[in-house]
Amino acid sequence: MKLFEFQAKEAFAEQGIPIPAGMVATNREEVLKAVKGTGLPCMIKAQVLRGGRGKAGLIKRALSEAEAVEKAEGLFNSEYNVRKVLVEAAVDIDRELYMAVTYDPVDARAMFIACAEGGVEIEKLAAEHPDTIVTVTVDMDWGLMPHHVRDLTFGLGLEGETAKAVGDVARKLFKVFRDTGAELAEINPLFIVKSGGVIAGDGKLNIDDCVAGGKYPVTREYFDSDTEYEAALEGIPYIPFDGDIALMCGGAGLTTTVYDLVHYAGGSVAAYVEFGGPNYTRARDAMRLCLKKTCKVLLVVTFGTIARADVMATGLVEAIRELKPAMPIVTCIRGTNEEEAFATLRAAGIEPLYETEEAVQRAVAIAAGRNA
Amino acid sequence: MSIFLDANTTVEVQGATGKEGAYWLKHMKEMGTMVVFGVTPGKEGQKIEGVPVFSSVRRGMKQHAADLAMLFVPPRFTKDAIFEALDAGITKIVSIAEGVPVHELLQIRRAALSCGAMVIGGNTSGVISPGRALAGCIPYWIERVYRQGDIGVMTRSGSLTNEVTAEIVKGGFGVSTLIGVGGDMVPGTRFAELLPLYENDPETRAVVIIGELGGSMEEEVAEAMQAKIFTKPMVAFIGGRTAPEGRRMGHAGAIVSGGRGSVSGKVAALEKAGALTAAKPSQVGPLLREITAAR
Numbered sequence: 001m002k003l004f005e006f007q008a009k010e011a012f013a014e015q016g017i018p019i020p021a022g023m024v025a026t027n028r029e030e031v032l033k034a035v036k037g038t039g040l041p042c043m044i045k046a047q048v049l050r051g052g053r054g055k056a057g058l059i060k061r062a063l064s065e066a067e068a069v070e071k072a073e074g075l076f077n078s079e080y081n082v083r084k085v086l087v088e089a090a091v092d093i094d095r096e097l098y099m100a101v102t103y104d105p106v107d108a109r110a111m112f113i114a115c116a117e118g119g120v121e122i123e124k125l126a127a128e129h130p131d132t133i134v135t136v137t138v139d140m141d142w143g144l145m146p147h148h149v150r151d152l153t154f155g156l157g158l159e160g161e162t163a164k165a166v167g168d169v170a171r172k173l174f175k176v177f178r179d180t181g182a183e184l185a186e187i188n189p190l191f192i193v194k195s196g197g198v199i200a201g202d203g204k205l206n207i208d209d210c211v212a213g214g215k216y217p218v219t220r221e222y223f224d225s226d227t228e229y230e231a232a233l234e235g236i237p238y239i240p241f242d243g244d245i246a247l248m249c250g251g252a253g254l255t256t257t258v259y260d261l262v263h264y265a266g267g268s269v270a271a272y273v274e275f276g277g278p279n280y281t282r283a284r285d286a287m288r289l290c291l292k293k294t295c296k297v298l299l300v301v302t303f304g305t306i307a308r309a310d311v312m313a314t315g316l317v318e319a320i321r322e323l324k325p326a327m328p329i330v331t332c333i334r335g336t337n338e339e340e341a342f343a344t345l346r347a348a349g350i351e352p353l354y355e356t357e358e359a360v361q362r363a364v365a366i367a368a369g370r371n372a
Numbered sequence: 373m374s375i376f377l378d379a380n381t382t383v384e385v386q387g388a389t390g391k392e393g394a395y396w397l398k399h400m401k402e403m404g405t406m407v408v409f410g411v412t413p414g415k416e417g418q419k420i421e422g423v424p425v426f427s428s429v430r431r432g433m434k435q436h437a438a439d440l441a442m443l444f445v446p447p448r449f450t451k452d453a454i455f456e457a458l459d460a461g462i463t464k465i466v467s468i469a470e471g472v473p474v475h476e477l478l479q480i481r482r483a484a485l486s487c488g489a490m491v492i493g494g495n496t497s498g499v500i501s502p503g504r505a506l507a508g509c510i511p512y513w514i515e516r517v518y519r520q521g522d523i524g525v526m527t528r529s530g531s532l533t534n535e536v537t538a539e540i541v542k543g544g545f546g547v548s549t550l551i552g553v554g555g556d557m558v559p560g561t562r563f564a565e566l567l568p569l570y571e572n573d574p575e576t577r578a579v580v581i582i583g584e585l586g587g588s589m590e591e592e593v594a595e596a597m598q599a600k601i602f603t604k605p606m607v608a609f610i611g612g613r614t615a616p617e618g619r620r621m622g623h624a625g626a627i628v629s630g631g632r633g634s635v636s637g638k639v640a641a642l643e644k645a646g647a648l649t650a651a652k653p654s655q656v657g658p659l660l661r662e663i664t665a666a667r
Contacts, residue, residue, distance in 0.1 A: 103474065103478055105557060106562065106588075106592075108477075109478060141479055183557070210471050251529060251532060253527075253529025253532030253533075253611050254531035257532055257612075259612070259614065260614045260652075261652060276530075277530075278470075302531060305530065306392070307531070335534060336514075356653065
């Protein structure tokens with residue numbers, strides 16, 4: 001789960017990482033109130049989850065109250081679905097660093113990544129000059145130790161008070177990473193301020209979905225559409241696309257494969273709904289999500305083990321009876337107890353297909369208006 | 373022969389009396405797996421499918437030596453259950469649980485590396501050496517999918533594994549050992565770490581890997597092939613060639629992966645290392661015929 005910048009900064013501030021004075025605003029009045037707090041000049045930052053906000057013009061600088069209001073309203077009315085802006089005091093910067101804590105799945109340790117040059121070009125820098133990137137791995141059972149922090153600050157070529165301040169941020173950022181169950185805690189840029197000291201200029205915090213629920217409940221603002229929000233509340237993976245064929249498939253690997261096969265056959269995908277894993281008994285909920293998107297055909301492909309074929313076929317037949325989808329349905333449900341599944345489908349007047357590619361060809365033909 | 377698991381491997385099952393544990397314990401036994409004891413705290417003295425149940429792994433190990441721990445344990449108890457098996461000296465562990473927090477997955481893999489143990493999973497259907505033994509939940513009775521043979525299979529996926537393995541059988545082959553390393557962000561064991569086992573297994577003639585978008589496990593396989601750690605024929609199927617890019621983890625994700633993770637990059641790396649890659653599952657059988665005939 002990706003959090004908004006203001007949420008990441010709240011988590012940083014809780015551990016004592018310095019952040020700019022700032023306030024979240026959702027309308028003109030709140031922007032004016034916020035500017036009183038931050039002073040001028042100030043930054044107006046759209047709170048959206050997409051990356052590259054600076055390049056997309058979603059971060060503005062304002063020199064007066066009137067300009068702050070005008071820029072904020074520009075963001076609220078933009079195509080990017082901006083509901084909140086973060087109004088922050090502008091910071092007088094000496095230089096920028098990059099610092100993140102994530103993990104290395106090979107080494108199986110947490111990993112600091114840092115660079116003496118922060119900012120938006122960090123990925124390019126990492127690719128072209130990998131030697132400028134400092135990494136320090138930390139065993140989750142040992143925790144962060146003084147030598148880790150020394151490796152980090154000496155690696156960045158820092159000295160004196162700056163080294164001390166950056167080391168302090170490292171310790172606190174690791175605590176954020178650990179306590180929130182994060183997959184990523186990133187500060188880019190980390191400002192070194194002209195007056196001394198450091199301030200987190202931006203904040204990214206991605207929380208492991210397995211642990212996010214308690215502190216960060218699922219709300220509408222994290223999603224682009226009502227259906228995506230609804231699917232998340234239901235706990236059913238759902239991705240909308242713009243094509244003709246709705247996929248109700250079991251397992252991420254099989255679904256991406258079916259997605260490929262549809263494209264190879266000249267078709268296009270309307271939506272993907274996960275009908276496998278823990279959701280294999282929820283044919284009705286899955287189909288309801290599928291039907292939210294206009295589509296010409298519903299393609300069901302599964303090859304389950306624990307997600308038994310007979311259970312899925314029975315669920316599908318009941319869902320069809322209840323939801324009465326208008327479009328044709330192509331099924332290829334196989335796996336545990338598949339013979340019973342085929343019988344159930346036949347009894348309901350549905351032809352059970354056996355080969356994934358045949359089912360895909362059939363669905364693409366129907367979507368194209370050809371009789372399969 | 374096979375790798376990791378054969379007819380002589382002794383297995384203890386943690387979570388043996390739960391609904392899923394009991395169901396698959398029965399199937400594991402029916403297939404011929406040497407299940408020596410089960411573990412469920414508080415149920416010591418009971419038997420399940422003729423297998424004695426103990427309240428802890430150590431208590432069971434006093435009476436029966438187990439080579440392998442099979443866990444049917446919910447995610448919130450998984451870390452403890454794996455460490456319990458490690459504490460009891462077991463060096464092969466299979467865990468199917470989906471939803472173990474990433475920080476715990478890091479601790480699990482690190483502990484396994486420190487103990488010289490191999491944890492397969494989580495978020496997997498397990499390991500099968502068809503015709504000999506099963507550790508996990510794999511429908512071995514579907515003959516068109518699971519037939520004994522000389523092809524090793526490594527996979528990150530569940531349903532897709534059944535799909536691709538059916539194509540291996542359709543191509544006239546069977547499987548020596550299939551290992552599902554699972555779909556977690558931090559798998560306990562990585563593809564490349566299994567390659568030396570397949571390399572040294574006289575019964576494995578070629579290996580099929582079933583990969584996915586993201587991570588670097590497929591690239592690591594290519595590196596192992598380049599380094600001649602693995603020299604047998606290899607066929608790879610990686611789904612998602614036309615799929616939009618998956619989720620991104622800020623700049624750090626891109627820096628860690630160093631440009632790895634895309635399907636096209638994986639396919640290019642594997643082909644450069646000498647593997648044949650299939651765009652569709654149905655090409656896996658013919659490609660296996662091609663590459664095994666060539667050697």
